[in-house]
Amino acid sequence: MVVNPASAPVCLKYKAYKRMVGYAIRYANNHLEQKKWKEVYGILVGSVEKETKVIVKDAIPMIVGDRAGVKYENKTYVDMAQIDAAVYERSIQDKKNDFIIGWWHTHPGFAFFFSDVDKITHLGYQNPNPFGVALIFDHCEKNQESLGVAALRLKKPERGIFSTHQIVKLDYDLDVKTINQKIEKAIGKIQKNMGKIIKELKYIQDVLIEKGFNLLQKDYGLSLILKKDLTFLDENELETEDINNSYTWDSESFKKSYQIPKFREKIEIEIKNYQEILKNLLKAQESAKFNANKSKFKKKLKNMLKKPNELYNKITNEFIKKIDIISPYFDYLDTDERKIIEKYEENMEKYHSILTKLNKKAELNLKA
CATH class of the missing domain: 3.40.140.10 (Cytidine Deaminase, domain 2)
Incomplete structure (x- = not known):
């Protein structure tokens, strides 16, 4: 037909x-x-x-x-x-x-x-x-x-x-009578709880993003930011935004295209220096010095990473609590409201990805 x-x-x-x-x-x-x-x-x-x-x-x-x-x-x-x-x-x-x-x-x-x-x-x-x-x-x-x-x-x-x-x-x-019965119950819940949902979204925006994440990035910044005045970018650099997760740290090269947070630069340089010292000790087969220095360096690096890890976990735990409240009503949020959650997740996922790799690098696991 x-x-x-x-x-x-x-x-x-x-x-x-x-x-x-x-x-x-x-x-x-x-x-x-x-x-x-x-x-x-x-x-x-x-x-x-x-x-x-x-x-x-x-x-x-x-x-x-x-x-x-x-x-x-x-x-x-x-x-x-x-x-x-x-x-x-x-x-x-x-x-x-x-x-x-x-x-x-x-x-x-x-x-x-x-x-x-x-x-x-x-x-x-x-x-x-x-x-x-x-x-x-x-x-x-x-x-x-x-x-x-x-x-x-x-x-x-x-x-x-x-x-x-x-x-x-x-x-x-479904038949109209059944839909009407079901929708009236749903409307009642939405009207009762939506005010609270909007407050939770505002908390994510004002406290977790504007204060929490911005404080994290200000004091313990990890993400490299493309310079605004850059007029030309090599195609390979465009394709490798994963530069934030790079294991080969090169401050001078990165500074040509990116603004590097002081904390990120400091810890990457420390890791690089410690790795060089340990590699030389391995090469000289000085096991005792290698083990002693590795333990000392690991402790220093973990102390440097302690605060950002704690602050990240604190903000994340707060976010999870808020999402648990919001999630039953997520279907009734619009673009602006969904974007608040999306913005938080994008920022924190990128930060967590870099932080996780730095935690791993801080273990200084060099091959003998």
Whole structure:
């Protein structure tokens, strides 16, 4: 059976509906003054089944706007590209055909239609993929018989914003009564706990990143930073950002391209000097002196690394506690909120990688 993609039916999985509604009700609900309602936007992940039907499996929150609409920022596009890549990789791994199948947004109190801006946005999904779909959620339309959501496409996307929109058939993987019962419980938990989640995210940003990590980098800096005024960089240097983990330390060479933290330079030079002394003792076959010096040098290096290890562990333990609280509500965080966690993890993973290698080098395990 040949189906016109513009009118192909859509099946919305409960997981996707729950995530969409869970984010939407943070910014527009019956307990919030109407003048404070805000629209939100997200992307849909799913698949096209047998060229006849769209299955929406996830609805990822992206950004909150104002009462009239949503404006994209550069970091939102970056986040979307990362999500696209992650969905593609997961699809290959799980042998599925999932991809970004469309987008969703809210119309609190406005019901279901496409504005001209909505049409422009939707063209970005339906032009490359004729099955591309938009879901609109309006909590004011939600009741015992309706889930407050509609699926829309442009009838003739080739006409651009002059095309009219149409509401297409929308089914669910569960019956409406069951979904309503489940979603009301979920909404209750989200509304009860989201304030605390936002406070935990603020703690990660203000205390663990701005104070904790910045203190770690200031007093015990390890990461080499590319000089801002550098106008040319050799291709090999570009490809080897792993220079931060280099076992062959060369301060003078690195200084041409990188800003080197004082702590990193100091401990790398100490390790290099100690290694040279121990190599010479090995070469001279002076075992007693070798063992005595190795023990002394190891103690010095471990003392140097003690504080950064302790501070890193302290910050990490705090982060784990916060993530344990946040994780049950991670699905209802948007790009800005997810980026806080991502920023922390990127910074600390890089720091930990270098610190681990320095701890290993501080063992001064030279081959006899």
